Amino acid sequence: MDLKETIRSIPGWPIEGVIFRDLTTLMQDPEAFRESCDIFYDRYKDQDIDKIVGIDARGFVFGAVLAYKLGIGFVPVRKKGKLPYKTIQESYSLEYGQDTLEIHEDAIEKGERVVIVDDLIATGGTVGATVKLVNQLGAQLVECAFVVELPDLKGRSQIPGVEVFAITEFEGE
Numbered sequence: 815m816d817l818k819e820t821i822r823s824i825p826g827w828p829i830e831g832v833i834f835r836d837l838t839t840l841m842q843d844p845e846a847f848r849e850s851c852d853i854f855y856d857r858y859k860d861q862d863i864d865k866i867v868g869i870d871a872r873g874f875v876f877g878a879v880l881a882y883k884l885g886i887g888f889v890p891v892r893k894k895g896k897l898p899y900k901t902i903q904e905s906y907s908l909e910y911g912q913d914t915l916e917i918h919e920d921a922i923e924k925g926e927r928v929v930i931v932d933d934l935i936a937t938g939g940t941v942g943a944t945v946k947l948v949n950q951l952g953a954q955l956v957e958c959a960f961v962v963e964l965p966d967l968k969g970r971s972q973i974p975g976v977e978v979f980a981i982t983e984f985e986g987e
Contacts, residue, residue, distance in 0.1 A: 818982050820846040821962065835962055835984060837872060837933045850961050851876065853981050854931070855883045861956060864926035865889050869944050870896070870915070876961060877931035889921040889928075891944050902950055906943035915940070917947045924952030934962040935980065938972030945973050 820843045822836040840846045854876065867889045868877025874890060881888035894903060894914040901916035922928060930944050941958055948955055955976060963969070963980035970978050 815845060815849055817846055817850060817961070818984070821982075821984075823984075833984075835934055835964070837961060840961070841875060850981055851879045851883070854880045854959055857959070857979060858884060858929055858956075861929075862927055863929050863956060865922055865928050865953075867891055867917075867922075867928055867930045867944065867948055869930065869932040869940055872934075873930075873932035876933060876959075880929075880931060889917065891915050891917050891947060902947060904943040904946045904950075906939040907937075913940075915943045915947065917944075917951070919951070922948065922951040922953045926953050927956050928953040929956050930958045932958075932960055934964070935960045935969040935978070936964045936967045938967075938969030941969065942972035945976055 817840060820840040822839040824834040824836055827834045840850065863884060863886060865887045866877045866881040868874045870892045878888050894916055897916050897918055900919045902919050903914050903916045905914045928948055930941060930948060932941060935941055945955060957977040957979055958973060960980045963983040965983055965985055
């Protein structure tokens with residue numbers, strides 16, 4: 815199955831000049847959703863991962879499934895003001911604005927092996943902020959995993975020295 819064919823492209827959203835890659839159509843397709851989750855599971859099942867960190871909000875979908883399949887804990891990274899306990903936070907720039915992410919200060923123990931999961935990496939601002947949060951908590955970051963990468967936007971440059979895995983990519987579109 816070509817997972818790219820299940821992803822809807824929306825030109826000019828949320829602003830002119832952007833082509834939004836809508837993964838809700840992949841998630842609505844049971845075969846495509848299962849295959850993408852299975853690809854992540856097969857990649858990490860033998861790597862002794864302690865926690866999966868999912869980025870608000872579509873990273874929750876793929877990250878929670880992966881954590882469940884691996885039998886490990888899931889840690890949400892949320893937009894500012896959404897977590898109820900003590901947090902640490904990191905601000906970042908994204909393609910069309912600025913935002914702040916938070917994680918509970920007790921979500922990860924020092925030395926735990928962690929994979930960060932999100933649906934898509936574009937300019938890398940969101941995952942870059944998440945990497946900083948995970949590092950502040952003393953985790954051993956194994957990899958950042960995405961369903962889609964937009965390599966022309968050079969998101970990997972925001973997380974130097976971090977391994978990146980993407981199931982598929984859209985170039986120059």
